Amino acid sequence: MPMTGDDHDDRALDVFFEAARHSPPAPTDALLARVMADAASMQAAAESPMPRRTAMPRLRDLVGGWPAMAGLATAALAGLWIGTGLPARVTGVDDASYLVDITPEMAFDLAAGED
Amino acid sequence: MPFDAIEDLPDEALLARFADGEQAAARVLTHRLTPRVMAHAWRLLGNRAEAEDVAQEAMLRLWKQAHAWREGEAKVTTWLYRVVANLCIDRQRRARGGTVTLDTIPEPADGRASVVQTMHERARADALQAALNALPARQREAVVLRHIEGLSNIYIAEIMDISVEAVESLTSRGKRALATALRQRKEELGYADDW
Numbered sequence: 001m002p003m004t005g006d007d008h009d010d011r012a013l014d015v016f017f018e019a020a021r022h023s024p025p026a027p028t029d030a031l032l033a034r035v036m037a038d039a040a041s042m043q044a045a046a047e048s049p050m051p052r053r054t055a056m057p058r059l060r061d062l063v064g065g066w067p068a069m070a071g072l073a074t075a076a077l078a079g080l081w082i083g084t085g086l087p088a089r090v091t092g093v094d095d096a097s098y099l100v101d102i103t104p105e106m107a108f109d110l111a112a113g114e115d
Numbered sequence: 116m117p118f119d120a121i122e123d124l125p126d127e128a129l130l131a132r133f134a135d136g137e138q139a140a141a142r143v144l145t146h147r148l149t150p151r152v153m154a155h156a157w158r159l160l161g162n163r164a165e166a167e168d169v170a171q172e173a174m175l176r177l178w179k180q181a182h183a184w185r186e187g188e189a190k191v192t193t194w195l196y197r198v199v200a201n202l203c204i205d206r207q208r209r210a211r212g213g214t215v216t217l218d219t220i221p222e223p224a225d226g227r228a229s230v231v232q233t234m235h236e237r238a239r240a241d242a243l244q245a246a247l248n249a250l251p252a253r254q255r256e257a258v259v260l261r262h263i264e265g266l267s268n269i270y271i272a273e274i275m276d277i278s279v280e281a282v283e284s285l286t287s288r289g290k291r292a293l294a295t296a297l298r299q300r301k302e303e304l305g306y307a308d309d310w
Contacts, residue, residue, distance in 0.1 A: 009290070009294035009298075012298075016297065019236040019237075019239035020158070020239075020244070020263045021263055022240075025166065026153070027170065028167070031149065031153065031167045031170060031171060032145060035170070035175075036141065036142065038174065038175045038178055040138070042178040042179060043133070046182065
């Protein structure tokens with residue numbers, strides 16, 4: 001089979017591609033050193049611990065600073081006072097018994113199916 | 116692990132070890148990947164200084180990506196070829212055109228060939244690089260990956276995120292343009308025998 005123009009070009013180009021493969025542009029030692037330095041700094045950054053913060057500054061920032069912290073403390077104290085200062089029994093035990101006693105008859109009638 | 120043993124590990128495993136802080140993994144990856152990254156950047160840009168900057172930037176991005184890298188998702192080299200191509204395109208957009216001057220021609224990595232043979236090869240490689248520089252970016256990338264890096268069309272399609280048919284079209288058009296450009300210079304550059 002006769003060689004076409006494209007075949008001829010391909011063969012001619014192969015010589016050039018081969019030449020390019022044989023003379024790859026090698027990295028300089030300086031470039032390799034820079035790449036290694038970047039790698040070392042990235043590893044060092046990944047290993048260094050994050051700066052530690054105690055719980056109080058984080059809570060203060062979370063609620064919105066000192067004014068919000070003062071409001072939060074006031075609300076907490078008010079809640080404590082209400083919880084401990086009010087009378088122990090708002091409703092008496094007798095009232096509670098009355099409320100319980102008033103319904104059993106009706107419940108019995110319904111259960112028995114009587115008028 | 117001894118240095119010889121770690122050198123046999125695939126890129127992805129080495130990157131995981133790098134993320135765990137293993138310095139030997141960084142050393143092996145640097146010496147394995149930087150030459151490939153550098154060579155690819157130089158062939159896409161035609162300028163050594165710029166190619167070195169791109170190579171360093173691409174490797175830095177790899178280091179940054181190491182902790183988020185998930186094995187099995189992509190090959191490190193595929194990812195690097197994409198990063199290099201994108202960095203080169205960004206640079207070419209900022210400064211149109213790359214020219215090959217004497218100080219941008221890379222030193223050959225292999226010193227075993229004879230002086231005359233080396234000169235012939237250098238002349239051909241330089242002429243090819245000058246012709247490559249004149250190609251549209253995507254054609255140049257496809258031709259370099261296929262005919263100099265020696266990758267398969269399927270792999271190139273994955274790197275360039277296009278179909279295999281599109282890769283074949285790009286390389287075919289690129290080669291025709293290269294043949295035309297090199298044929299015009301065959302007398303001037305003294306490689307008339309090649310055509």
